[in-house]
Amino acid sequence: MSASTTGALRIGAWDANPEPPEPPGALTCLTDAEPGRGLALVRACADLWGWQPPARDGNRGKYVWSELTAA
Template identity: 75%
Template sequence: MLECESDEPWEYTLYIPNDVRAVTVSRRTLRLILTMHGLIRLGDVAELLAAELVSNAVRHTKGPAALRVRWSAGVLRIGAWDADPEPPEPPGSFEQAGDSEEGRGLALVRACSDLWGWQPLTRDGNRGKYVWCELTSAA
């Protein structure tokens, strides 16, 4: 396993089209980023969380999206930007979703991350939102 050479913060942004295949591209890109920074131990959970966030961004909006990954002070933040300014549906529980495959994404994000949230964004006249979660490294 590669060792992290430095505790210096870093950040990557992957801009993706509105295409369901972007979820797979995002997961594989995230895995590569974590491997190269010696954080592969966070890979499985981070991939799951990224897939849920990107999937929501692609499935529930019509425009482009982006995956953003940031490491700082032992915290990995994974977020998805999309062009829809509407807030995400509040996460329910797995029991509320029943057998339905819909409505479990943010419940999964809430259950598997240390912290999660969202914020509206306005930039260059474009509106949208950023939904994020954090994993704290237990190195």
């Protein structure tokens, strides 16, 4: 986590899967399906979110982040 000078809080997580994150459709969010449920929550609560692959040492996976601005 980090806070920027703009008053936003950035929260991120890394995982080993190099595929881009796929937000679930609205119907998936209403079922008991687990894949993508966390990203659906991030999309619903965050002001901004994104992802990026690791940039060095040939690491695999991805870093997914979200920002929450102060009210």
